[in-house]
Amino acid sequence: xxxxxxxxxxxxxxxxxxxxxxxxxxxxxxxxxxxxxxxxxxxxxxxxxxxxxxxxxxxxxxxxxxxxxxxxxxxxxxxxxxxxxxxxxxxxxxxxxxxxxxxxxxxxxxxxxxxxxxxxxxxxxxxxxxxxxxxxxxxxxxxxxxxxxxxxxxxxxxxxxxxxxxxxxxxxxxxxxxxxxxxxxxxxxxxxxxxxxxxxxxxxxxxxxxxxxxxxxxxxxxxxxxxxxxxxxxxxxxxxxxxxxxxxxxxxxxxxxxxxxxxxxxxxxxxxxxxxxxxxxxxxxxxxxxxxxxxxxxxxxxxxxxxxxxxxxxxxxxxxxxxxxxxxxxxxxxxxxxxxxxxxxxxxxxxxxxxxxxxxxxxxxxxxxxxxxxxxxxxxxxxxxxxxxxxxxxxxxxxxx
Amino acid sequence: xxxxxxxxxxxxxxxxxxxxxxxxxxxxxxxxxxxxxxxxxxxxxxxxxxxxxxxxxxxxxxxxxxxxxxxxxxxxxxxxxxxxxxxxxxxxxxxxxxxxxxxxxxxxxxxxxxxxxxxxxxxxxxxxxxxxxxxxxxxxxxxxxxxxxxxxxxxxxxxxxxxxxxxxxxxxxxxxxxxxxxxxxxxxxxxxxxxxxxxxxxxxxxxxxxxxxxxxxxxxxxxxxxxxxxxxxxxxxxxxxxxxxxxxxxxxxxxxxxxxxxxxxxxxxxxxxxxxxxxxxxxxxxxxxxxxxxxxxxxxxxxxxxxxxxxxxxxxxxxxxxxxxxxxxxxxxxxxxxxxxxxxxxxxxxxxxxxxxxxxxxxxxxxxxxxxxxxxxxxxxxxxxxxxxxxxxxxxxxxxx
Numbered sequence: 001x002x003x004x005x006x007x008x009x010x011x012x013x014x015x016x017x018x019x020x021x022x023x024x025x026x027x028x029x030x031x032x033x034x035x036x037x038x039x040x041x042x043x044x045x046x047x048x049x050x051x052x053x054x055x056x057x058x059x060x061x062x063x064x065x066x067x068x069x070x071x072x073x074x075x076x077x078x079x080x081x082x083x084x085x086x087x088x089x090x091x092x093x094x095x096x097x098x099x100x101x102x103x104x105x106x107x108x109x110x111x112x113x114x115x116x117x118x119x120x121x122x123x124x125x126x127x128x129x130x131x132x133x134x135x136x137x138x139x140x141x142x143x144x145x146x147x148x149x150x151x152x153x154x155x156x157x158x159x160x161x162x163x164x165x166x167x168x169x170x171x172x173x174x175x176x177x178x179x180x181x182x183x184x185x186x187x188x189x190x191x192x193x194x195x196x197x198x199x200x201x202x203x204x205x206x207x208x209x210x211x212x213x214x215x216x217x218x219x220x221x222x223x224x225x226x227x228x229x230x231x232x233x234x235x236x237x238x239x240x241x242x243x244x245x246x247x248x249x250x251x252x253x254x255x256x257x258x259x260x261x262x263x264x265x266x267x268x269x270x271x272x273x274x275x276x277x278x279x280x281x282x283x284x285x286x287x288x289x290x291x292x293x294x295x296x297x298x299x300x301x302x303x304x305x306x307x308x309x310x311x312x313x314x315x316x317x318x319x320x321x322x323x324x325x326x327x328x329x330x331x332x333x334x335x336x337x338x339x340x341x342x343x344x345x346x347x348x349x350x351x352x353x354x355x356x357x358x359x360x361x362x363x364x365x366x367x368x369x370x371x372x373x374x375x376x377x378x379x380x381x382x383x384x385x386x387x388x389x390x391x392x393x394x395x396x397x398x399x400x401x
Numbered sequence: 402x403x404x405x406x407x408x409x410x411x412x413x414x415x416x417x418x419x420x421x422x423x424x425x426x427x428x429x430x431x432x433x434x435x436x437x438x439x440x441x442x443x444x445x446x447x448x449x450x451x452x453x454x455x456x457x458x459x460x461x462x463x464x465x466x467x468x469x470x471x472x473x474x475x476x477x478x479x480x481x482x483x484x485x486x487x488x489x490x491x492x493x494x495x496x497x498x499x500x501x502x503x504x505x506x507x508x509x510x511x512x513x514x515x516x517x518x519x520x521x522x523x524x525x526x527x528x529x530x531x532x533x534x535x536x537x538x539x540x541x542x543x544x545x546x547x548x549x550x551x552x553x554x555x556x557x558x559x560x561x562x563x564x565x566x567x568x569x570x571x572x573x574x575x576x577x578x579x580x581x582x583x584x585x586x587x588x589x590x591x592x593x594x595x596x597x598x599x600x601x602x603x604x605x606x607x608x609x610x611x612x613x614x615x616x617x618x619x620x621x622x623x624x625x626x627x628x629x630x631x632x633x634x635x636x637x638x639x640x641x642x643x644x645x646x647x648x649x650x651x652x653x654x655x656x657x658x659x660x661x662x663x664x665x666x667x668x669x670x671x672x673x674x675x676x677x678x679x680x681x682x683x684x685x686x687x688x689x690x691x692x693x694x695x696x697x698x699x700x701x702x703x704x705x706x707x708x709x710x711x712x713x714x715x716x717x718x719x720x721x722x723x724x725x726x727x728x729x730x731x732x733x734x735x736x737x738x739x740x741x742x743x744x745x746x747x748x749x750x751x752x753x754x755x756x757x758x759x760x761x762x763x764x765x766x767x768x769x770x771x772x773x774x775x776x777x778x779x780x781x782x783x784x785x786x787x788x789x790x791x792x793x794x795x796x797x798x799x800x801x802x
Contacts, residue, residue, distance in 0.1 A: 021472070021473065021476055021690055024687050024690045024691050025469040025472070025473070025687070026687075027462075027465075027466050027469065027683060029450075029453040029454070029456075029680070030456070030462055031454050032454065032455070032456055032457065032460065034455060034456075034457055036457060038673065039455050039457060039458065039673055039676060041454060041455060042454065042455055042677075047451075047452045047453075047454065048452055049430075050448075050451040050452055050677060051448045051449055051451055051452045052430040052448075053430070053432050053433065053442065053443065053448065054433070054435060054440050054442060054443055054621075054627060055430075055431070055433055055435075056433065056435055056437060056440060056755045057440065057628075059433065059749070059755065060749075061428075061431055064428075065428050068426040068428065071422070071426070072422065072426070075422055088490055088491055088494075088629070089489055089490035089494065089654065090489055090672050090673050090674075090675060091672070091673065092653070092654055092671075092672040092673075093489075093490065093654045093672075095653075096652065096653055096654045120653075123653055124653045126649075127649055127650075127651055127652070127653055128651075218673070220455075220673060226455060226675065226676055226677035226678075227458075227673040227674065227675050227676060227677075228489070228629055228675035228677070228678055248527075248528055249528075250528055250529075250651050250652070251497065251528070251651075251652055252493070252496075252497055252521075252524055252525045252528055253490065253493055253494045253497045253655075254654075269760070270493075271491050271492070271493040271494075272439065272440055272491050272492065272493075272619070272621060272628040273491075273628065274491060274627065274628050274629035274678075275440060275627055275628060276443075276451060276627035276628075276629070276677075276678075276681075277627075277629055277675075277677075277678070279430070280677075282428060286425050286426070286427070289422055289425045290425050348460070348461075354457045354460065359670075
């Protein structure tokens, strides 16, 4: 963290851009406990694998690794959908991939809006040329049993191409029940698109049983890998819709008709796969299945309960309805008298711990504390509670006895 | 490389997708000398940095690392363009980023076509709604001084929004001279878009001096990092065009109006940056500027000449016009009597060395041998020559004395 090239050359030449920097910058990589909404800390086994030398993207050994990775992803999504692939970009590219491959200009899309990320779906579906209709609930709430009738009315009236909904809303900490929505959508010929960015690997997600047609997630939360990949999975019904498209997919990079040739059939070159990130994903998945997926879900629930008891004991109140609280993402209200930015800065600089602030409507009102993947363990719960308490006391908050 | 989940569970359950795999697959990571068209071997210092624990994407230390990375990227591109950013996906996403941000439906685009990757520009520009006009030269040739008049005629007649051209054509090994094209384009209000995927860090590329308006590259070739990032840079003229857009950029993930807020101004969250890949890029750039960029160009040229002398000595003939031969990518004709796939398979399995086959028109006709970044050194030249000679002899080719 010394001189930057622009600083170091600005006085030494009239045209600094034509010269190499006279001082090459350095960086000291600090350690952090990352217990915000993600990225979350990466499992050390995954990190050490990232130092392995590369393989070519058409190397037979790498192709074998790809197939094993896809098989594990199918197990993770609880499905046997053939079109299950990690997209070569971060989670939000997975969202875009789902919409641009399924939607054509003029299609109608329903988005169930109750937080920051469903709002993104609206933006992305609109850019894909969709006529978007939103079905709104206040931030922090979910669509419940008694909303299904209203959703059915919209489906009946609009016969939309797709309905988009978020499973684990990262901005509010609320978990959306999904078990009945797929069947309902399919009664009206509508595809169900689900955002599983914060749910995959942390809580039960049954892609086939719940009749989900398109689902996307990320690598840096429940999978304990670095950010950079977006696992997606598509039902045969979704594949049929893609096969019947009249227009080309607007994004070349995310066009599954070509990407699938590389991953699922003749291994035709489309783009160079991000080899090291695929190594990481493979190892992250291996760790999950070595532990057992159901055990992993239980682990998230158990450590959440311990964290929740501790946070409430030091006077912090949860934002979401307890009935729908996500175990992996704990959204609590900022206590009166505590300054959001000052508190989080102290936590980061003095306690080396990162928690998340609020997004959108919740900005300055909540903190987001994640217990995701390998970070969901009693030692980290203990560290979070101790750090939060100490830091609150240091900023003048009285802790209840 | 043992059982895959699907193999291991297919006989143990009626609904294998609802169960964790009974055998967790394993993978032995082999070592390879990657001297094809890329990915190329990663510098060991970069690899070891990839094992560093993550930082959050809004951590002040990480934001500082981002700024230093951008500064070095500007030096690498020989420019001071503020909008210089590594896009969070592989090189081809950089190509798409340039076209979707600059082109609106109905715009005219000229593409200079002389290989596989210029053809991709046509596809991507078309998906962005452009009317595309191609100016063709045979594969392996370049657009020379005497083509400039014809290009000027098209510019004068069509007044296109942009002209796309490839600097180092990865399918043919030919280097496109670019020093006069930008000025010519600007006489007719046309933006110059350049593919520098295989040139950046290997051969002289003067983005500002040559008046390039949009340029993209990748991380896995001249920069000796893994694939996964695409550094792009845009001129102020290109920025003006973006600012004057009448329509939203069709790709949300590649929309620079939002990405630039995260990288260049108020650090507003757009998507979670691929932290580990940015660590890798920072270290890869550090290594280049520790050596010196001009020294790096010389190194590529010197080792190319040694490789070329050796390849010709064992009877291999170059494909491209010697005047335009790229030092970092040596495309040679497959000798008569040698089977392409069998030869490359032997090289990979027995010599642990990967070279590239031909793409498109050149499939089955050429081999592509890369000497990129940290792979451009005498020891690797020697290893390539020895392996090629031994493998050719083993497959019955007489080597000239």
